[in-house]
Amino acid sequence: MRINFLLPHLKISGGVRVILTYADLLAKKGHEVKVIVQSRRWTRHIFNLLGIKPSWFRNLSAKVLRVNEFSEIAIPDADILVMDSWKVVQVASRLSDKKGSRFHFVQHDERLYHGPAGEVDEVYRLPIKKVVVSSWLKEVFARDYHIETELLLNTVDRDLFHPVAIAKDNLIIKILLLHHPYTWKGTEEGIALVQKLKERYPNIKLILFGARNEKIDLSCDEYYYNLPQEKLAWLYSSCDIFLCPSWDEGFGLPSLEAMACKCAVVTYDNGGSRDYAFDPHTSRGVGIDGQTALVAKRRDLEDLYNKLKLAVRDENLRKNIAENGYNFVTNMPTWQEQAEKLERMLSKQ
Numbered sequence: 001m002r003i004n005f006l007l008p009h010l011k012i013s014g015g016v017r018v019i020l021t022y023a024d025l026l027a028k029k030g031h032e033v034k035v036i037v038q039s040r041r042w043t044r045h046i047f048n049l050l051g052i053k054p055s056w057f058r059n060l061s062a063k064v065l066r067v068n069e070f071s072e073i074a075i076p077d078a079d080i081l082v083m084d085s086w087k088v089v090q091v092a093s094r095l096s097d098k099k100g101s102r103f104h105f106v107q108h109d110e111r112l113y114h115g116p117a118g119e120v121d122e123v124y125r126l127p128i129k130k131v132v133v134s135s136w137l138k139e140v141f142a143r144d145y146h147i148e149t150e151l152l153l154n155t156v157d158r159d160l161f162h163p164v165a166i167a168k169d170n171l172i173i174k175i176l177l178l179h180h181p182y183t184w185k186g187t188e189e190g191i192a193l194v195q196k197l198k199e200r201y202p203n204i205k206l207i208l209f210g211a212r213n214e215k216i217d218l219s220c221d222e223y224y225y226n227l228p229q230e231k232l233a234w235l236y237s238s239c240d241i242f243l244c245p246s247w248d249e250g251f252g253l254p255s256l257e258a259m260a261c262k263c264a265v266v267t268y269d270n271g272g273s274r275d276y277a278f279d280p281h282t283s284r285g286v287g288i289d290g291q292t293a294l295v296a297k298r299r300d301l302e303d304l305y306n307k308l309k310l311a312v313r314d315e316n317l318r319k320n321i322a323e324n325g326y327n328f329v330t331n332m333p334t335w336q337e338q339a340e341k342l343e344r345m346l347s348k349q
Helices: 014-028 044-050 086-092 117-124 135-145 187-198 229-238 253-260 301-313 315-330 335-347
Strands: 002-007 032-038 063-067 080-084 101-106 129-132 173-178 204-210 222-225 241-244 264-268 294-296
Touching: 002 014, 002 086, 014 032, 014 080, 014 253, 014 335, 044 063, 080 086, 086 117, 101 335, 117 135, 129 135, 173 187, 173 229, 173 301, 187 204, 187 241, 187 301, 204 229, 229 253, 241 253, 241 301, 253 264, 253 315, 264 301, 264 315, 294 301, 301 315
Parallel strands: 002 032, 002 080, 032 063, 080 101, 101 129, 173 204, 173 241, 204 222, 241 264, 264 294
Antiparallel strands: none
16 A cells, blocks of 8 residues: 655654654555655755654654645655644645545544644544544544544554663652643643652652753753653663653553553543553543552642652552553553554555
C-alpha cells in the first residue's frame, strides 16, 4: 500500500512518536510510506533532497516530505491518507480521492485545549473513519457523536523503555515530573504539591525533565532538557515516583514509559490513564488503583497530594506498584503487534 501520514509538526511529543512509530514499522513491512509535514521554511527543499529525518527519530524507515501546505499539488497520490490532529483534517479532508482513503487518527479530545471547540466539533462530525488511541476517546465519540471508532491502544517500546540497574540512595526519594508549558499539563501544580510534601519529608528530591524549554525558572533539584531518547530509561529508572498531574490525556505515554522502567506512577484519572491505571470512582480501567498506579480524582489537588504522600511514606506499597506496573506493561501488545492491527484496518479500504 501507498500510505501517507500527515502531521502538523515533527517536534518531539507523545503523539508524534506514535505516528512515526507506525510509519516506521509499516515501511519496514514493505509499504510505501511517507510522513508529510507542513513547513514554511525555505530549507524544506534541502531537507527533502537530503532525506533528513527528525533528529530524535533518525532511524525512521519511512520517507519524510516537508511541504509548504497540504494542497492537492503538494500531497502525493496514495492508497491511504492518515491525518493527525483536527487542523490537518480540516484542510486535508478537501483533497481529492486520488490522495487515498481517509483516516482521522485521534490522539486527544482536541475540543478541550487544541482549538475552538465549535471548529473541532465540525471536524469530528466529518464522515471520515476514525482511529482512537484509548478507550476513553472511544467512549467520547460514542457518547457525543454516536460514532463507532477503531480502537488502537498505544503501547511502549520495550527496547527503549526498560529497567536500568542503578545504585540508589535509599534515604532519598526522587519524584519525577514532566515539564511542559501548557497549563493543563499541570506542571506548576505538581511542583507545588511536591514542595509542600518536602516540608514534611525533606529527603524528597524533585526531578524535572522536558523538551520544550532549555532553561526553566521553576523550583526543582534537577532539570534535564531534551535528553537523548536512549537516556530516558536511565532517568525513569533512577527515580522512585513518576507524578502525572495532567488534567486530561488522550493516553499519556510518559506514565506508561515510567511503568516500563519500574517507576511507581501517581496520576490523576485523566481519561487516557484508564487503560493502564484504574479509577476507583468510576470502576473502569484495566489496571487497579493501588496496584498498577495510585490514581486521584481528576483535578482534585488534595486527593493527588494524599496519593503522592502515600507513595512517599509507604516504601513497600511504592515498590509493589512499580513491580505491578512493570508486569502490566510487559503483558501489553508490542508496537509490532499494534502496527499489524493498523495494517489490517487500512487494508480493508
